[in-house]
Amino acid sequence: MTSTGRTDGPPGPAAVGLHHLVEEQAAATPDAIAVTGPDATWTYAELDEQATRIAVGLRERGAGRGQLIGMAIERSSAAVAAILGILKTGAGYVPLDPEFPANRLSFMIEDCAPLVVVHAGADLPSVPGTAMVEFDDVLGAPGAQLETVAISPEQTAYIIYTSGSTGQPKGVEIPHRGIVDRVLWERTTYPSGPEDAVILHHALSFDVSLWEIFIPLTTGGRLVVADPLYGQDPRYLTDLVRSENVTCLAVVPALLQALLDEEPGLGDCPSLREVFSGGEVLSPALARRFLSTAKAGLHNQYGPTEYSIDTTYWDCGPLDTDAAIPIGYPRTNSLLYILDPEGKPVDDGEAGELHIAGPGLATGYLNRPELTRERFIDNPFDGGRMYRTGDIVRRREDGALDFVGRADDQVKVRGFRIELGEIERAIESIQDVEWAVLTTVGSGEDMALAAFVVPGTVNGQQVRAQLAETLPEYMIPTHVVALDRFPLGPTGKVDKSALVLPAQPVRQAKEVPRDSEEELVAGTFTEILGLPEVSADDDFFELGGNSLQALRLLNILRKKTSPDLPIAVLFETPTVAGIAAALRDVDQVPDPSAVAGQ
DSSP, X not given: OOSSOOOOOOOOOTTOOHHHHHHHHHHHSTTSEEEXXXXXXXXXXHHHHHHHHHHHHHHHTTOOTTOEEEEEOOSSHHHHHHHHHHHHTTOEEEEOOTTSOHHHHHHHHHHHOOSEEEESSOOOOOOTTOEEEEHHXXXXXXXXXXXXXXXXXXXXXXEEEEOOTTSSOEEEEEEHHHHHHHHHHHHHHSOOOTTOEEEEOSOTTSTHHHHHHHHHHTTTOEEEEOOTTTTTOHHHHHHHHHHTTOOEEEEOHHHHHHHHHSSSOGGGOTTOOEEEEOSSOOOHHHHHHHHHHOSSEEEEEEOOGGGSSOSXXXXXXXXXXXXXXXXXXXXXTOEEEEEOTTSOBOOTTSEXXXXXXXXXXXXXXXXXXXXXXXXXXEOTTTSSEEEEEEEEEEEOTTSOEEXXXXXXXXXXXXXXXXXXXXXXXXXHTSTTOOEEEEEEESOGGGOEEEEEEESTTOOHHHHHHHHTTTSOGGGSOSEEEEOSSOOBOTTSSBOGGGOOOOOOOOOOOSSOOOSHHHHHHHXXXXXXXXXXXXXXXXXXXXXXXXXXXXXXXXXXXXXXSOTTOOTTHHHHSOBHHHHHHHHHTGGGSOOHHHHHTO
């Protein structure tokens, strides 16, 4: 057997663009609510009109087929309209997260060379040859008519930048045929309709956001846009699920765990019908906990950005063992091959590298012809091309796939796919650093990045601070360990198995907690981080805490003190004293649940 098989799906519109599916829905249900966001609530007709005005304004600036438009707008109703408006012109859109460091944004803009970048007051770097245009200035006149633009299924619909092993991110080009095939499969496999509501809470630079946007908007459902200030706050999200009667939710396992820690949590959300987990390994313990708490179905999905969001799916039933949860079966029209290093199919039960073929395949990597040829190779079994994922899988007797691991140094942490080499190159560009090796510590929801650097005189805090100027937060190592030399294996290569975090030394308190609030916070620090004691001026993240542990810290403090403690305090003043001060002033802090209920 060369693949897990092909299942022919329902015939789809061969030459349709992604936005056409939304236009069809707008024509069918013009007065239904399409999107509810922190900035605006629109019916389908109003959303389509807003998108048309954006398209008219962009066409006046020369936008059309074969071009790219950058979009640097935080998560909002306006961002959704901007995406649809860009697609209406025939151009593809490139999400540019305003929270990314300026150097990274500069590289992305220079690399994709968009005609314009549409933004909403973002402080963006200036790039020669690219105009930065405010959202309000793009809008055409109300009632403006847009000339119909023919769309080819091979045209680029969007480009998502992912981590690259060369030290720079790489843009994955997804054509309309790929993402339309994905949407049509979802509508058949997990039918939804006007009674459904989906939350958009992922960053628009994360391809799961396309699932969140286009599943409800192509089936007559309602898109609920999470406030950009609280999108990853578990209490805010659970409140939003309840207040907006959300039926479908996509989460990475780390966030799912945090949502289950809430009281009341997802089990107290009667409207919730389906939860889709992806981005990282879903552990049996977490799945069992969810299924015993919530009444919704749980679905495990897997796939690289290079294959239009995801490729396989598994519907989790009752779990009575600790066996790994499969990544499942191929979605409609997809061909999966498990091959050995010589490119030959392996037998069932044997591990091999997963290769993917089918209509969901990306065009390739923007401006990276050599890398495209390396990863998108000829398919000797069925013709055309297939993608080498670098993921090692094993096919079970029932045909489902088990995920085994990676064949290279690419990892997924908190749902983000990361090339360890990119971070290593960034660290080695820092003055005084001679060599850096990245590994991961922990597993599943507790996985974190650890950087080991030479020489031993390197200051770990300074390394993290300098990385924050060029890398997004999720790529900054939780741990930085300076060594005099790297341990070597028998072949002379670095022995990564010998790279372990040093034991935490007994800490000498510099400023002991001074009141009950500081004592409570300090005690919670020690509980989560496993330290014997902490000082009032100790920083949670400098002590080794990661974002997932920060959510646990927030949940514990909310349960013990006030449910109104905001998530922002963990990142603005993450010291014992800073968080304790926020507890004293909590009545003056905006309440995320109030935002969720608006």
